[in-house]
Amino acid sequence: MTTRSATPETGPETRVVDVVIENGHALVTIDNPPVNALSVSVRRGLMDALEQVNAANCISAAIVCAGRTFVAGGDISEFSGPPPLPHLPDVLDAIEASQTPFIAVMHGTVLGGGLELALACAWRIADAKTGFGLPEVNLGLIPGAGATQRLPRVIGLERAARMAANGKPVSARTFEEFGGLDHVFSGDPMSALAAFRDPLPARPVNTSERPVTDADLTALKAEITKSAKGSDAPMIALETTALAATLPFAEGSRIERRTHLDLRDSAQSRALRRLFFASRSVTRPARLKALEPAPINHVAIVGGGLMGAGIAAASLAAGHRVTLLERDSQSAEAGAARVEAIIAGDLASGRISDDKAQARRAAFSAGADYAAASDADIAIEAVFEDPEVKRAVFSQLAEVMSETALIATNTSYLDPNMISEGMPGPGRFLGLHFFSPANIMKLVEVVGTSVTTDQTMATAFAFARGLAKIPVETGVCDGFIGNRILSAYRRQADYMVADGASPYDVDAAMRGLGMPMGPYELQDLTGLQISWANRKRQLAAGTWPGRYVDIADTLCEMGRQGRGSPAKKGWYNHTEVAGARDPEVEALVADWRDEHGSARQAFTADEIVIRIMAAIVNEANLILEEGIATSDTAIDIVWTEGYGFPKHLGGPMFWAEETGMERMRAAFAAIEAQSPGSWKAAGVFRD
């Protein structure tokens, strides 16, 4: 006997849960693209499926599976309002209590609600390539349908607490070793299922009824406090999981659900969810959606230094053929060695297999002859930050490449209009500003010139997304979105150092906010000479905005150009241990203040933070007013992905809204009074 029914989502055409009963079992298939999220329609469909399964006699088990991937989570778009009925915990309790036992047959990614569904089933079998995880903490949440209480009953308290708190997925093999799976297969799921059911093992005790052994979580708590960097959800997830050892399942689950719902309204979760949605929309500009991106196979990179090697490695990882061009064969060898070091590092750390490393090596070549770029679909130059050198490279590329191929500059500050001016096929030139290290950092600023075509932009966005990057469109200005805001940040930091704050206190205050490092530590890491050259350029062009503090220039002149400089000194002394405070710098700063008769003020950590944030938010608003950025979320993505601004604080624009614009206005007034004439006020800060 075969019966079939389906639950419609929006109309009779759309099936989200399909039930087929035949040969003594029920096959319940979830089909809710793209990731089979547990939306209300799926929850309803599962309830209907349960009813049918239990109404049919003569079936031994119900199999729950899904299309492209097993369920990869809850439906985040439902998280902003009250959850519609039926609620997931009730659906899962009913599946667990079902008279007919359920078998979860899994592949793809089993995340969040998907794992909770699997845990409510009597048995779990999975393809060897499946990943299992509880990523809720990445959105400032904890699981809300029993995972923190069922998982410890299956894999033990410590492992469950770790999975709930760190949000990282584990492989099927690991999850099997933990005791989370009854069987792992490779190949056809239905034959694996048939083998598993022949004969069907005795039904195990329901997960929720199993005992939990207590465990000492002290070390894990310390680890999570450190890795959470101010985000609340990881520790809440850990502590909620720990309740499983002391509370009955029903009580623990009730607390978990309430905590999950409360966290949906928290500022941190709102911030993280906003960034999650924004990173999807910002990377797919609406006006480019109708355009078909040109295929990219062959990528040429000119300049095999720090950035060029990183971009080459990212392109190889995405499966492209890559040609690296340098000034001469010796420099080409050096560039190739940098690329090889990245591949070897990925291999040594287990990030890639031997086969993958070999494939990347085979797809790579380096040399000094531009003819090798003649059939490239895109070229990216990452040579010295010198307009003449860059123009020469662009014109050589334009000569050998097809007029439909893209030519991009990775410049940090120069105007791509100027670099490409007068060259043939002007619509194909643009800026693609990667961040260092380019094989790791996800942000790419995409900079159109005044004549870049939308077709070029569409291809560039698709190319960047294909590298697993987050492309953000930016207009042309000094430093584009990110570095222009960074300049304002540094200026205000320097003004406070000039007026009484120690650079070390400024760094500590910004770390206190959650930044990975303060502005002076960052300069020591990246080298003081880059911003020095940039300041000189702005001073020469007469574009430096307002008060100028030249303490960093003096450090550069003294040879203190950062951690990697021969002196191994910058704002800090790195000769003995990295990052030691240096009395020599403190004396230099004190002398500077005496010489300039600067007013000595004491700044608390909170004052340092809000004054720096006022400078950042003012610049960000100017950027919006000038149309350089398309939205406030684009700015927040640039700063969270490119500069380490804590994601749980949502980015500078979200932070300012949460802090309150009144307080931000007061802080902006304070920085204006501190350095008169140095700040052009954005509309939100004008009287």
Ligand code: NAI
């Ligand atoms: P780098 O000095 O490490 O590398 C530059 C490379 O270009 C050198 O290997 C040099 O031999 C090569 N080169 C110079 N002239 C050439 C020519 N005519 N033909 C072929 N190769 C040539 O510099 P880095 O740091 O990689 O920067 C490169 C570009 O990327 C610059 O425009 C910089 O502003 C930009 N950038 C740098 C970032 C950073 O953090 N270092 C971040 C984002 C952008």
